Amino acid sequence: MSREVSPPLDRRGFLKLSALAGGGLMLAHYLRAAGSARDEIAKPTQERERGGFTPSVFLSIAPDGEVTIFSARPEVGQGIRTSLPMVVAEELGADWRRVKVVPAPLNPAYGQQVAGGSTSTPNSYLPMRRVGAAARTMLIGAAAGGWGVPPGECRAEGGFVHHGASGRSADFGSLAAAAAQLPVPDEKGLVLKDPADFKLLGTRVGGVDNPAIVTGKPLFGIDLVLPEMLYAVYERCPVWGGRVRKANLEHVKSLPGVREAFVVNEASAKVTGLVPGVAIVARSTWEAIRARKQLQVSWEEEPFAESSWEKFAAEAKALFDRGPMEEIRRDGDLDRAFSGAAKVVQADYAHAFISHANLEPQNCTARVQGDRAEFWAPTQNPADGQAAVAAYLGIPPAQLTVHITRIGGGFGRRLHSDFMLEAAAIARRVAAPVKLTWTREDDLRHDHFRPGGFHRLRGAVDAAGRLSAWSGQQAYFDQGLGADTFPGRFVPAYLLRTAKLDNGIPMGPWRAPGSCTHAFVAGSFLDELAHAAGRDPVAFALELFDSRAVVPGTGPKGVPYDAPRMRGVIALAAEKSGWGRPLPRGRGMGLGFYFCHQGYVAEVAEVTVSRGGDLAVERVVAAVDVGSQIVNLSGAEAQVQGAVIDGLSAAWRQELDIQRGRVPQSNFHEYALLRLPAAPKAIDIHFLKTDHPPTGLGEPALPPLAPAVANAVFAATGIRIRQLPFSRTSLAWL
Template sequence: MNADHLENSGRRDFLRKSALGGGGLMLGFYLNVADSAAKRVAKPSTVPETGEFKPNAFIHIAPNGTVTLISKQPEIGQGIKTSLPMIIAEELEVNWKDVVIVQGDLDPIYGSQSAGGSRSTPTNYEEFHRLGATARTMLIQAAAETWKVPVSELIAHDSAVHHSLSGRKLDYGQLVAKAATLPVPAPESVQLKDSKNYKLLGTRIGGVDNPGIVTGKPLFGIDVQLPGMLYAVYEKSPVFGGKVVSANLDKIKSLPGVRNAFIIQGGSDLKGLLPGIAIVADSTWAAFSARKQLEVVWDEGQGADQSWAGFAAKANELSTQPGMDILRNDGDAKAALAAAEKTVEAAYSYPFISHASIEPQNCTAWYKDGAIEIWAPTQNPEAGQKVVTATLGIPKDKITLHITRSGGGFGRRLIPDYIIEAAAISQHLTVPVKLTWTREDDLRHDQYRAGGFHFLRGGLDDKGKLVAWHNHFVTFANKVVKDGKPKLELGSGANLSGDEFPGRWVENCLLEQTPLECNIPMGPWRAPRSNVLAWVFHSFIDELAHAAGRDPLEFRLEILGDKGFIPGTGEQGIPYDVNRMKHVLQHVAEKAEWGKKTLPRGQGQGIAFHFSHRGYIAQVAEVTVSRDGKLKVDRVVVSTDIGAQIVNLSGAENQVQGSVVDGFGALTFQELNIEKGRIVQSNFGDYPMLRIADAPTRVDVHFLKTDNPVTGLGEPALPPLAPAVCNAIFAATGKRVRQLPLLRTDLSWS
């Protein structure tokens, strides 16, 4: 049996047995299924057969001093596999060189294990501090009982407990046997460290997988190998929602290396198992080669009539008709616009785009004797388990799901369509099967960032103050069946909310929304909704500032006002802290020397901010645009407020810089055209990604520590980039960008 398989298949068993056998305090992460009240419980600590100290499901300390920490969230490049264990290690007072990180598989013992919405850090931060502090408390107590001295005379640091009066010390490995016999202290009795004494948090720690990545070790889903494994591809209708009528399966089955080819009927859920044809072969190459000879007759359905040109024409038509009110502030926006000293109108649009993660979707599944084992690069393993149960009828307790590292996610791997495809193919054959999507599959069967059309009007009074705002948003929705009835469901990120600035800040504000029905599947794309709304709103605010003859920074600060908190708004019910936003906005202006430079024609600064996924971010972009329209982003200055503590400075900087680069790539190049219900683009040849030569020359990152809860950073730094760059382009050239991507706008000037 393959060594990698042995390691993977044994790991889940090790983690479950060590957590349950070793007992310990689950601290809100272990759900006792026998408890009818579903209360979280603590288990007494015991000495397991391995001789390790396991005070909870996340910490195992061996007699040789090795500390194994379990990372429960999926690692998709955001660094969470390193940063969450750092929190435990800080409180545990363990030397990082003594730490081994193990990826936890899907298991209710760990609680929620999805990675999306920049929630991994804020939802685990306090709990993980307590996990580490509890283990440290027990180790100190073990030393006190060993030496028969008061706990107050002892201190833990560098993976050992020290008695300063006598100069003695006991390494953690020497204390595991004693510590494992102690009762687990009540959570409220455990003393957490003062942040001023942190030694690990806030420092630069390289990713725990970095050595394996640069040396090509098998870490990713696409690397999984199992004994007797076959390789599969899955052909779906080029038109979303299409069904198989017939295919030349006999010919495909006769091709070299092909083991089987068959139709899967599937269903209509665009996020589930769609109809298609599976080809299973002895190698990926054989499967891919056979697919090239596949001939299918499709029933394409009504989706074949849809096109981007048709959507755009319909959006223009709908813009003149009333939409559904999303927010109507006190006052009358239309009357205020009619009475305004000056009005500005503009239409903004952006296309559907793909996630285009470097590792295409893939999954390995092994169905045997009514149970299934799955290896998947997933952001949402619970969703994968759920869809397998619902679609294939396999009970949850018969599903083992191993979480592999993902080669990028950006929200794409929250949707488990590729998981259910692999599971269905394996169930049909009852052998281990690796399903691999091609790049063409990945672009043409993504869960896309929704396109959209915004028709805006703004009103200014005689002092240049914003007094009215009207936005009619024509967006996209899929027809779904809920409770037996068809309804339109807005795509992820395709909804408008008054929570977004400047909705509730403008006295006379009307937000309207009109859905366009489409068959295009839509899913979360990094910083859903915010990634495009920030561009639309802060570009239009910039238009209004210039129309008023006002400084764009001062204009924004005036709109923000002095309200402190905007109650009852914000993402997920979180109030919007105006003072935090003003702080980062003023800070970024200071660091970028906003307005203090006299720039020649062709150079400009642009400013923008956004509250996204609990983070307050402001950015200034500095650009140069040549006379023939070639753009270069010379510098992006970023100020962030994500709370009281940066967990891993290296990872945090990486996330901000990565967001800037990712946001600029989407702004500059990315778009998908739709013709006859099909995605036209197929690969990076006609869907270009940002290259190093086109990236911003410099990104300056500033973290403002504030007395606020710690939040995530995978998404909030992306939304302000696009409007900051576009506003800088206007300052440099006088040309306003109202259509994405940038390549659609001629930036040349004279």
């Protein structure tokens, strides 16, 4: 709908204004450094988040005063379609009730259109303030000019410009045409609001799509219906990397409702791209699903057909015992620290593969006609999909329109574009629009999994009960640990070594990639060392950050670690949770904390464990430092609540096995997501506001949850959990 108003990319101007035909005002915030790293956005690491991406929006004000804000970033449930427009509206002085939020099309003029890495808030907060401030300046200029008063005597609020001395006011709509004639203020001269005067930011604002969600309106990719549309399913080789040898296509084509059935034996270079398979295209989703039950395919399953979790575990053990492993970081004199230690602890940890399990199964609707194509996709990364599909179809990206739909859960899975490539492979052979829908079985078995992993840890405390040495080994499938991984930089004698396990498994970012599992490993082992030293775990943790300021990162991409900020959230979580009060056996409190995605979060879990080993999480207290300003309090609290519940769900029972190169689990009866009765009874959230720019909340509140609960279980029972999911460990303590 907004294609007509998307201007051409202009790298010279920062803010550009144009008059709308109807007399309204449109403000375009341009991209100065376009082309920022389409490939990089698929890898939401902390290093890249610090890069200088500059997003962009359009803002228009109609003559009737309605403010339209174009929301450029995909909405996965993180609330970005509400929060970033709130930032524009705040600076503008708009009446939120008269703001309409419209999804923007995919267009380089909008800059980075990605939902990933908790980057939207840190990268867009200031630019969105400037968009609102520039428009406000111009509306005030128009009003002041008309009244013959100095602009400095006017203010914008509630959709009006007011002049206090004369009592005059004019609504934005009546000023829009005049404002459009004014020069765009220079970015450097823009005056931003004093946050103390914020009226909208920091309040609780409901999601802009809520009324449509609760009445069942079509919003999601899977809801799309086009005239003459056909419906497709796609059978992939159960062993990753396999190819089709032959299939009973003629029989499948004869089944009711089936229009086409064909083999796709093309494959992307990466296992996370297009994979070979058999497509069935039918008149309805059900007819495609039903026909698939009679599909028989003979596969070439090499070369990973024999891989299994047990074999990987044995390889990891051999690597830990004999190497070779790569040294990632070494500090201090380990031999001396260990030989002089008061206590030495060694333990092996492991975490299973899990799925993203987005509740909206992967899907994509595509229409391919000659050298033009149109796609509708619930993608976190539409520009990546556009580039990948255009390359696959051999057409210029500009001739491929991608519509960004609302997304039924992202969690990182939809940063990859495999489902769009599959839709392209199918739609190019069908003379009608096609909607490809994955089944849940497809999704669990062909997810781009959160990698499993194996760890061997050795740590020491000195005679004063302080952490004195830490030696970690990691055997990883993907996402190996880096030099700045905690507790690196905070232990006098420290060694980290890693080795990659050869595998063909498709993997990808899963909410707080790397951090989501490593927080459990490091946070649990730290708790082991605290107990070995006979110390209180909170005091033991706080001591790590004592007399440290901002600890610099390692190398050019290193991320600084702000020790006082971490100290602050640990102390706050301990205080608000009533840490240290005596609890009966079977009830316990545990601390988890982690820094990632620019956010500092500490969580204290309070659990009960029955003698028979039934776990209940009574309460989680979260202390969160994501800077000076919470944008939407409701959305921010929702992200923390969601991260706590998602973190618990993932840690408690989620587990995908690997046998004969495939995942044996098929659907939710074999893959247990957390259900309402098992959710924590209370989640208390405390935002610690510090003088730092606001940062994102999609991810950083998740990693601390697993160690907090595991450490609480230890406090309650004396049972140490060293594997994810928790359900691998019996918690009976009779």
